[in-house]
Amino acid sequence: MQDSLEIPAHLNQMLDPYELVDPLREASPVCRVRNAEGLDAWMITRHADVVRVLTDARFSVDSRNAAVTARQTIEATHSRTVESFADSILATDPPEHTWIRKAVARGLTPNRLRELRVFITETIEQLLARLDGATQFDLVADFASPLSLQVSAHLMGVPTDDLPQLARWSYDLMLMPKDQSARTTADAGMAQLEDYFRALIERHSPHANHDLLATLIAARDAGEITPAQLLATAKFVFVAAHDTTGALISATMFHVLRQNGALNSLVSDPRLISNAIEECLRFDTPVPLPVTFFATENVTLGGVTIAAGDQVFAAIGAANRDPRVVETPAEFHIQREHPAHLSFGLGIHYCLGAQLARLEASAALEALIEHHPHLRLAVPAHKVPWRPTVTRVLHALPVVSSPPYE
Numbered sequence: 242m243q244d245s246l247e248i249p250a251h252l253n254q255m256l257d258p259y260e261l262v263d264p265l266r267e268a269s270p271v272c273r274v275r276n277a278e279g280l281d282a283w284m285i286t287r288h289a290d291v292v293r294v295l296t297d298a299r300f301s302v303d304s305r306n307a308a309v310t311a312r313q314t315i316e317a318t319h320s321r322t323v324e325s326f327a328d329s330i331l332a333t334d335p336p337e338h339t340w341i342r343k344a345v346a347r348g349l350t351p352n353r354l355r356e357l358r359v360f361i362t363e364t365i366e367q368l369l370a371r372l373d374g375a376t377q378f379d380l381v382a383d384f385a386s387p388l389s390l391q392v393s394a395h396l397m398g399v400p401t402d403d404l405p406q407l408a409r410w411s412y413d414l415m416l417m418p419k420d421q422s423a424r425t426t427a428d429a430g431m432a433q434l435e436d437y438f439r440a441l442i443e444r445h446s447p448h449a450n451h452d453l454l455a456t457l458i459a460a461r462d463a464g465e466i467t468p469a470q471l472l473a474t475a476k477f478v479f480v481a482a483h484d485t486t487g488a489l490i491s492a493t494m495f496h497v498l499r500q501n502g503a504l505n506s507l508v509s510d511p512r513l514i515s516n517a518i519e520e521c522l523r524f525d526t527p528v529p530l531p532v533t534f535f536a537t538e539n540v541t542l543g544g545v546t547i548a549a550g551d552q553v554f555a556a557i558g559a560a561n562r563d564p565r566v567v568e569t570p571a572e573f574h575i576q577r578e579h580p581a582h583l584s585f586g587l588g589i590h591y592c593l594g595a596q597l598a599r600l601e602a603s604a605a606l607e608a609l610i611e612h613h614p615h616l617r618l619a620v621p622a623h624k625v626p627w628r629p630t631v632t633r634v635l636h637a638l639p640v641v642s643s644p645p646y647e
Contacts (some may be wrong), residue, residue: 245273245274245275245281246265246272246273246274246275246284247274247275248274248275248276248277248284249261249277250277250417250419250629251417251629253417253529253627253628253629253630253631253632253633253634254626254627254628254629255627256622256623256625256627258529258558258633259558259559259562259571262286262529262556262558262559263286263559263562263571265284265286265559266286266287266559266562266563270285270286270287270290270543271283271284271285271290271542271543271544271545271547272284272286274554276554277417277418277419278418278419280533280552281552282533282551282552282553282554283542283545283547283551283552283553283554284530284553284554284556285542285543285553285554285555285556285560286556286559286560286563287543287559287560287563287565288560288561288563288565288566288581288583289563289565290542290543290560291555291556291557291559291560291583292560292583292587293542294534294542294553294555295555295583295586295587295588295590296587296588297540299536299537299538299540300534300535300536300537300540300553301334301534301535301536301537302331302332302333302334302338302533302534302535302590303327303332303333303334303535304327304332304533304535306535306536306537306550307535307550307552308548308549308550308551308552325431325435325473325476326473326476326477327473328467328469328470328472328473328474329341329470329473329474329476329477330342330345330474330477330478330593331477331481332473333470335589337470338589339589340460340465340466340470341466341470341474342589342593343460343465344456344457344460344465344466344474345453345456345457345474345478345593346593347456347460348396348452348453348456348457349453349593349594349596349597353451354596354597354600357392357395357396357597357600358600358604360392360395361388361392361600361601361604361605362604362608364388364391364392365388365604365605365608365609366608368383368384368387368388369384369608369609369612371383372384372612372613372642373612375642376641376642376643377619377639377640377641377642378639378640378642379637379638379639379640380491380494380609380616380638380639380640381487381491381635381636381637381638382637384490384605384609385487385488385490385491385494385605385638386408386483386487386491388487388490388601388605389482389483389484389486389487389490389601390404390407390408390483390487391404392482392483392486392597392601393479393482393483393486394407394479395452396452396453396478396482396597397452397453397454397475397478397479397482398441398445398450398452398453398454398455399441399454399479403437406433406437407434407437407479409430410430410431410433410434410437411430411434411479411480411483411484412430412628412630413426413427413429413430413431414427414428414430414431414434414480415427415480415484415628415630415631415632416430416629416630416631417629417630417631418631419629423629434476434480435472435476438472438475438476438479439472441454441475442454442458442471442472442475445458447459447462453478454475457471457474457475458471478594481594482594482597482598484527484632484634485527485528485598485632486594486597486598486601486602487634488527488632488633488634488635489518489521489522489527489598489602490601490602490605490606491634491635491638492521492525492527492633492634492635493517493518493521493602493606494606494609494616494638494640495618495622495625495635495638496520496521496524496525496573497517497575498616498617498618498640499573499618499622500573500575503517503575504610504614504616504617506575506576507575507606507610508610508614511607511610511611513575513576514603514606514607514610515599515603516575516576516577516578516580517575517606518599518602518603518606519579519580519582520573520574520575520577520580521573522561522580522582522584522585523561523562523567523577523580523581523582523584524561524562524573524580525558525573525633526557526558526561526582526584526633527584527632527633527634528557528558528584528632528633529556529557529558529559529633530554530555530556530557530558530631533552533553533554534552534553534554534555535550535551535552535553536548536549536550536551536553537549557582557583557584557586558633560583561581561582561583561584566581567580567581585598613640613642615642615643615644616640616641616642617640617641618638618639618640618641619639619640619641620639625637625638625639
C-alpha cells in the first residue's frame with residue numbers, strides 16, 4: 242500500500258485550501274491520505290469518482306463497516322463525537338437511514354418552508370435594524386451567525402434564550418481534533434449538547450408543538466425511529482442547519498467582496514444572488530470533506546482497489562473544481578449559470594435541508610445588499626480568519642459599509 246499523504250490540520254483555515262488538494266485530482270485521484278486525527282483513508286478527488294462513492298451502495302457511512310484497525314483509531318481519537326452521531330441520519334445506511342429520512346422530511350414540507358420563510362424575513366429585518374447607521378461591523382457575528390442560529394432554533398423548537406450556550410457547544414464539538422486538547426474540548430461540547438437535547442426531548446410535547454423536533458418525537462412514539470435515532474438526529478440537524486448555512490452566507494459575501502465589481506452587479510441585478518450562492522457552493526463549499534465512507538467489499542475506483550473495510554473521503558470540494566465538469570474551476574464567477582456542484586450530496590444522502598439553506602441564504606443576501614449596497618472588506622482577504630473546525634467556516638468577516646472615497 243502506498244505511503245499516506247498528510248492532510249494538514251489547518252487546511253480549512255487556509256485562504257485557498259485547494260492549492261494542496263487540486264493537484265491530487267490529476268496526479269493521484271484516488272490517493273492514500275492521513276488526516277489530523279491520524280486516520281488513514283483513500284481520498285477521492287475527481288467528480289465522476291466522487292459521484293460513484295456517493296451513489297454506490299458498496300460504500301457505507303456506518304463506521305461499523307470499518308476495518309478493525311480503522312475502527313480502533315476512530316474510537317481512540319474522537320470516540321464521543323463518533324458515538325454520539327452514530328445513530329443519526331448522517332451515519333446510518335438503509336433501512337435505518339430511510340426511516341430517519343422519512344421522519345425528517347415530514348418536518349420540511351412546503352407548508353413548513355412557507356412558515357419558515359416568514360420567520361427568516363422577520364429575523365433578517367430585526368438583525369439589519371440593529372446595524373442601521375453602522376459603518377463597520379462583523380458580518381459573521383452581527384448577521385450570518387445569529388440568523389442561522391435563530392432559524393435553526395425555530396426549525397427545531399429550541400428556546401432562543403438557550404442559543405448562546407448552544408452556539409458555544411456547537412463550536413466546540415466541530416473543532417478539528419488535531420490534538421488531545423481539541424478532542425477533549427470537542428467531546429465535552431458534544432456531551433453538553435447531548436444532555437441538553439435529551440432534557441429538551443423529555444419536556445417537548447409533539448401535540449403542543451409543530452416544529453421538527455415534535456415531528457421526530459411523534460415518529461419515535463409511532464415506532465418509526467428509535468429513541469437513540471431521535472436524539473442523534475435532533476443534535477445533528479440543529480448543528481448542521483446553522484453551521485453550514487451561516488458559513489454559506491458569509492463565504493458568499495466574502496468572495497463577492499474579493500472580486501472587483503461583483504457587488505455592484507448584485508445591486509444592479511438581484512437575480513444574480515442565487516447564482517452567487519450556487520457558485521460559492523461550488524467554489525468554496527462549507528463541507529469540503531463532508532462524510533467518511535467505508536467500503537463494504539473490494540471496489541476498484543480510478544484503477545485502484547479499495548479493500549473492504551477501508552475508509553474513503555469523498556472530497557466534494559475538489560470534485561466541485563474538476564475541470565472535466567466546469568470551465569475555469571479555480572475562478573469565482575457570479576454570472577456562471579447553473580454551476581455543477583455536489584455540496585448538498587447526492588442520492589440517498591442528498592441534504593434534506595438544501596431548499597431551506599438556499600431560501601435562507603438568498604433572503605439574507607438580498608436584504609443585506611439592499612441595506613448595505615456599498616460593502617467592502619475592512620481588512621485584506623488574507624487576514625480574514627477561518628475557524629479551526631471540521632467544516633469550512635469564517636471566524637469573522639469585518640466589513641465597511643460606506644461609499645468609498647472617489
